[in-house]
Amino acid sequence: RETLVEVCRLKKYFPVRGGVLKRPTGYVKAVDDVSFSVYKGETLGIVGESGSGKSTMARTLLRLIEPTEGNILFDGEDLVGMTKSELRAARKNMQMVFQDPFSSLNPRFKVSKIIEEPLVAQGNFSKAERREKVVSLLKKVGLGADALDKFPHEFSGGQRQRIGIARALAMNPKFIIGDEPVSALDVSVQAQVLNLMKDLQDEFGLTYLFIAHDLSVVKHISDRVGVMYLGRLVEIGPKKAIYEEPLHPYTRALLSAVPSTNVDAKRERIVLKGEPPNPANPPTGCPFHTRCPLAHERCMVERPELVDQGNGHYVACHLYE
């Protein structure tokens, strides 16, 4: 398989300031040494609770926020170290669709202006060309030309997300990151938007990184799935392996909480102890040990690394070393 994006040991640490002098007193390790690849044409789903660092990871990956450390190879070229103009050129190929189409679409702009904005910034298109492109993009996402002169508030949540997707497609990107793109939508609308994204992926040969806190959403659209906990990737593998043979105790707990319609899945419900720890003061050793039903002495002192269990299924847990 060809790799489109390769993330190597990516870290994003935010300083925590304290005292009257607001001096740095420590760090929140929002993304802590994360490595993975995204293959051309696939959808990699990333799952984790809020605060697990998945949104920060996505933004750091596009260098919308600067990484503390690590490398991000896009089509073989490292985004880290690119100048602003190099980065601007590379970004045409990478777009983001956000969770909340309310706040990501400018409420004072008409839909035509919202979608053509990236084309205007690019500067290579005449007004007529832009118009034509916007109408065809609206059609691709299932909206008519009557949407052109309306404002975002005149649309439903699902329609607004379609507009956000049309905007992301304007520059013909290769790679789209969806940061919980359907989390704010009604369940009935979620499936429509997911199906649309799948169709567009096939039509345009897109590669997706799809972020969600919900394993059932990711299951529908992903080819592979990664699980994040406290800024770390704790398991990643083919979808079938993650859903049918999850290895990490955290993944098992997340899956056991998903209501199953499958009679074969007689999974025991695993209830996690307590809340996720404060990321500014994470546990020593395995970050999951304070909540893990299988934690043992070693877990409190030694941090497990991701280890290949075969067939591209990796897990970071001492039980599998």
Ligand code: SF4
């Ligand atoms: Fe649980 Fe230990 Fe595995 Fe961490 S390393 S998930 S604490 S068993």
Ligand code: MG
């Ligand atoms: Mg988020």
